[in-house]
Each structure stands twice: as C-alpha cells, then as structure tokens.
Amino acid sequence: MYCSGCGNQLLPEAEFCPKCGTSKNKVKEVSKKSNGMGYAIASLFAWILPLAGYPVSIIGIVKASKALQEGDPKAKTALALSIVGLVLTTINSAIGAYMGATGQL
Numbered sequence: 001m002y003c004s005g006c007g008n009q010l011l012p013e014a015e016f017c018p019k020c021g022t023s024k025n026k027v028k029e030v031s032k033k034s035n036g037m038g039y040a041i042a043s044l045f046a047w048i049l050p051l052a053g054y055p056v057s058i059i060g061i062v063k064a065s066k067a068l069q070e071g072d073p074k075a076k077t078a079l080a081l082s083i084v085g086l087v088l089t090t091i092n093s094a095i096g097a098y099m100g101a102t103g104q105l
C-alpha cells in the first residue's frame with residue numbers, strides 16, 4: 001500500500017501518511033467517485049458508431065457536471081471532453097442523415 005499523495009510506503013493499518021499527511025480513507029473515497037472522465041474519453045470514440053455517442057457523452061456531461069459542483073478538479077476536463085464527444089456525434093449523425101437523404105449511403 002502506497003500513499004497516493006507522495007508515494008511513501010504505508011502500513012496497512014495506517015489512516016494517514018506519516019510523510020505528507022494524506023488521509024488514506026479520504027483518498028479512497030475521492031478515487032471511488034466517478035467524475036465522468038471514463039464516459040468523457042469513451043464518448044470521443046463512441047461517436048464513430050451510429051448514435052452510440054449520444055448516451056455515452058450525455059452520461060459523461062451529467063456525471064462531470066455533478067463532480068464539478070463537488071469541486072473535482074478533473075471534472076472540467078471530463079466535461080469538456082464529453083461536450084466534444086457530443087458535438088462529434090451530432091456532426092457524424094448529421095453527415096449520415098445527409099448522405100442517407102441524398103442517396104450516397
């Protein structure tokens with residue numbers, strides 16, 4: 001078991017890192033919570049598949065917005081990536097609809 005703050009080796013029963021004071025429980029709690037980053041990154045790939053980008057990027061935006069309100073510093077990035085994913089999905093489906101309508105598919 002290593003400290004997530006400074007990398008110092010911790011005793012299994014230690015509640016705090018003796019070197020930097022990071023609480024083990026607090027760190028665990030924060031890392032367990034989703035800030036939507038996984039969905040945000042997934043939305044950057046999911047948009048290629050027809051309509052798959054919509055649910056993934058919307059979940060990413062919702063989760064990142066919640067995490068942002070709770071003060072998660074990574075949530076801003078997750079929110080931005082999810083929005084990019086949603087925009088790419090919209091462009092992709094618009095092109096698909098246009099090509100379908102004009103008989104190019």
Ligand SMILES: [Zn+2]
Binds near residue numbers: 018
């Ligand atoms: Zn530490």
